[in-house]
Amino acid sequence: MGTVNISKLHHLTGHNDCVYTLEQSQYPHIFFSGAGDGMVVSWDLNDPENGVLIAKLPNSIYGLHYAHQQELLLVGHNYDGIHFIDWQSKKEVGSLNMTKSAIFDIKTANGLAYIGDASGVITVVDIMSLTIVNKVEASSESVRTLAINVPGDEIAAGYSDNKIRVFNRSDLTLKYTLTSHENSVFTLRYSPDYQLLLSAGRDAHLKIWDVKADYLLLQDIVAHMFAINNIDYSPEGKHFVTCSMDKSIKVWDATTFKLLKVIDKARHAGHGTSVNKLLWSSHDALLISASDDRTISVWDVEVGQ
Numbered sequence: 001m002g003t004v005n006i007s008k009l010h011h012l013t014g015h016n017d018c019v020y021t022l023e024q025s026q027y028p029h030i031f032f033s034g035a036g037d038g039m040v041v042s043w044d045l046n047d048p049e050n051g052v053l054i055a056k057l058p059n060s061i062y063g064l065h066y067a068h069q070q071e072l073l074l075v076g077h078n079y080d081g082i083h084f085i086d087w088q089s090k091k092e093v094g095s096l097n098m099t100k101s102a103i104f105d106i107k108t109a110n111g112l113a114y115i116g117d118a119s120g121v122i123t124v125v126d127i128m129s130l131t132i133v134n135k136v137e138a139s140s141e142s143v144r145t146l147a148i149n150v151p152g153d154e155i156a157a158g159y160s161d162n163k164i165r166v167f168n169r170s171d172l173t174l175k176y177t178l179t180s181h182e183n184s185v186f187t188l189r190y191s192p193d194y195q196l197l198l199s200a201g202r203d204a205h206l207k208i209w210d211v212k213a214d215y216l217l218l219q220d221i222v223a224h225m226f227a228i229n230n231i232d233y234s235p236e237g238k239h240f241v242t243c244s245m246d247k248s249i250k251v252w253d254a255t256t257f258k259l260l261k262v263i264d265k266a267r268h269a270g271h272g273t274s275v276n277k278l279l280w281s282s283h284d285a286l287l288i289s290a291s292d293d294r295t296i297s298v299w300d301v302e303v304g305q
Helices: none
Strands: 004-012 019-024 030-035 039-044 052-056 061-067 072-077 081-086 091-096 103-109 112-117 121-126 131-137 143-149 154-159 164-168 174-178 185-190 196-201 205-210 216-222 228-233 239-244 249-253 259-263 275-280 286-291 296-303
Touching: 004 259, 019 061, 019 286, 030 061, 039 061, 052 072, 052 081, 061 112, 072 103, 072 112, 081 103, 112 143, 121 143, 143 196, 154 185, 154 196, 196 228, 205 228, 239 275, 249 296, 259 296
Parallel strands: 019 275, 061 103, 103 143, 143 185, 185 228, 228 275
Antiparallel strands: 004 296, 019 030, 030 039, 039 052, 061 072, 072 081, 081 091, 103 112, 112 121, 121 131, 143 154, 154 164, 164 174, 185 196, 196 205, 205 216, 228 239, 239 249, 249 259, 275 286, 286 296
């Protein structure tokens, strides 16, 4: 097991409230952030100090997703539905007032957007026609996170009722209900080969599920001191990272699930408050983190052999 060396390269400021979400564009060096100040900003890793304002909305932004096929940025605007933005021209090309609830996550596949909100509903929207084509309310509590299993034609959803539900993506019929977490499920991530589903949330546990074995629980790891907010894999798929309300980022081996490194304020000038979102970019394998401290950090992560 190799050593991990961490260097903080950039400390990005400009948001006036907690930064809740990060999203990759079609270009490896360009990513987006969304925050409690309602701003959507694009950042260029080749010129990281100069963010560009893409949109300014009145309420907090938790859900942000880039639809690569349509080259549109989907912004979940709390209490006002979803906005479709051409980020390069900075123009809104459409909107859909589909819910009065907070939108927590958005994913897309095959021309459809899957939107999870605080009312417990997953809404499916046709991106080109901006029409609702399906919805499912499997719980009265919030849908906090979504993940799409492409080869299995499934969508997994984590809820504030502590459950993970896996649906057929084609018709949103329920396939599995996983009940292992003791509190809200904040983040889900399929492994790059779709053999595993990783889940985590308010109970600070990281759980590993075997997709092919009907989501059999393989491991239950007490991974952080407080709630785990997000999980992301490295570009080559050999490692993954978690981030937490405990202000830390942790680097894990994706095969053994062993902890390799802790990135925190004391040792690496990390974030001073909750770390909300991670993006492990394919641009020089740089790791990007967003925090309640209103900043975004860019990290160089070197893993030895």
